[in-house]
Amino acid sequence: MIVIRHLTKQYPTHLAVDDVSFEVGARETLVLLGTSGSGKTTTLKMINRLIEPTSGIIEVNGIKIGERKLHELRREIGYVIQETGLFPHYTIGENIALVPRLLQWDERKIQDRTRELLAMLRLPETYLNAYPGQLSGGQRQRVGLARALAAQPAILLMDEPLGALDPVTRSAIRREFRQLEEIRKKTIVLVTHDIREAFELGDRIALMDGGRIQQIGTPRELLLHPANDFVRHFFADQWLSLQLHVFSLEDLSPYLPDEQTPSPDARIFPAHTQLADVLQELAGPESVVFQANHRFITVQSATIWPALGQLLQNQTAS
Numbered sequence: 151m152i153v154i155r156h157l158t159k160q161y162p163t164h165l166a167v168d169d170v171s172f173e174v175g176a177r178e179t180l181v182l183l184g185t186s187g188s189g190k191t192t193t194l195k196m197i198n199r200l201i202e203p204t205s206g207i208i209e210v211n212g213i214k215i216g217e218r219k220l221h222e223l224r225r226e227i228g229y230v231i232q233e234t235g236l237f238p239h240y241t242i243g244e245n246i247a248l249v250p251r252l253l254q255w256d257e258r259k260i261q262d263r264t265r266e267l268l269a270m271l272r273l274p275e276t277y278l279n280a281y282p283g284q285l286s287g288g289q290r291q292r293v294g295l296a297r298a299l300a301a302q303p304a305i306l307l308m309d310e311p312l313g314a315l316d317p318v319t320r321s322a323i324r325r326e327f328r329q330l331e332e333i334r335k336k337t338i339v340l341v342t343h344d345i346r347e348a349f350e351l352g353d354r355i356a357l358m359d360g361g362r363i364q365q366i367g368t369p370r371e372l373l374l375h376p377a378n379d380f381v382r383h384f385f386a387d388q389w390l391s392l393q394l395h396v397f398s399l400e401d402l403s404p405y406l407p408d409e410q411t412p413s414p415d416a417r418i419f420p421a422h423t424q425l426a427d428v429l430q431e432l433a434g435p436e437s438v439v440f441q442a443n444h445r446f447i448t449v450q451s452a453t454i455w456p457a458l459g460q461l462l463q464n465q466t467a468s
């Protein structure tokens with residue numbers, strides 16, 4: 151659990167972070183979203199004391215971070231950055247094992263954990279003896295994540311972790327991230343300027359501008375109930391496609407027809423599946439079935455849109 155109160159960073163010529171307060175609960179992912187220079191990275195780096203605040207309080211698990219020994223604090227907090235920070239002259243195995251070795255883990259345990267991480271992040275074991283320069287950007291990014299996870303920190307700080315990748319790879323890795331149980335169990339603060347990334351990965355989003363939080367809330371709250379014109383305009387370009395990330399099949403169920411007897415080969419989806427994930431899976435006129443309120447319901451890509459239209463109409467009216 152992270153608690154931040156009235157956090158400010160004043161540089162001689164610039165107020166980078168201006169009276170920011172928020173909390174991140176256990177197992178929650180909070181995304182700091184905003185345009186370049188809005189204070190996201192400065193806020194993040196104050197949490198692991200890479201930058202010292204001018205004023206304000208940061209507590210990690212109930213203790214003010216200023217009162218902690220720096221190396222102990224950093225051990226509890228994994229840190230993933232865009233450039234991955236891998237050491238080019240260390241092998242992949244050595245890079246991943248860096249923190250466990252510093253912690254003097256038993257060598258056997260280090261080997262087991264390294265292999266476990268490679269399998270989890272779908273990296274072949276043959277890469278153990280390769281060097282970062284021999285891997286693709288996406289693979290390096292996975293190794294960076296493996297290294298941050300190696301010593302099982304409860305907290306992860308991620309600064310544009312997918313920033314160096316092309317949109318297709320980004321989207322694929324985002325999907326993998328969301329499915330990894332080990333990541334879902336962490337308390338995460340993630341910095342990005344990519345709105346879709348924020349909507350896909352964030353339980354809540356803090357939208358920053360000029361060093362201040364303009365609004366903090368769930369993706370749905372920010373999209374449907376913007377606190378001010380800045381927030382409204384920030385999402386305006388992608389307003390329609392973002393609906394696909396904030397609504398699930400269950401939300402659409404009142405606007406879709408019942409299916410009496412789903413065919414045995416029908417693809418069954420959990421009712422909480424986001425619409426964006428459904429559309430990703432659907433090719434052509436194929437349909438999927440889900441169950442909500444004791445009903446079987448069928449949906450196709452062609453019927454998602456009119457149902458979503460009706461849902462939005464009702465949301466706006468209410």
Ligand SMILES: Nc1ncnc2c1ncn2[C@@H]1O[C@H](COP(=O)(O)OP(=O)(O)OP(=O)(O)O)[C@@H](O)[C@H]1O
Nearest residue numbers: 161164166184185186187188189190191192193343
């Ligand atoms: N060492 C410094 N001295 C003076 N100003 C700084 C310093 N570091 C950052 N700033 C300024 O503070 C502001 C916030 O920077 P920060 O890196 O936190 O923004 P950001 O939202 O993370 O942007 P980006 O997405 O480009 O990284 C920027 O205007 C930046 O120029």
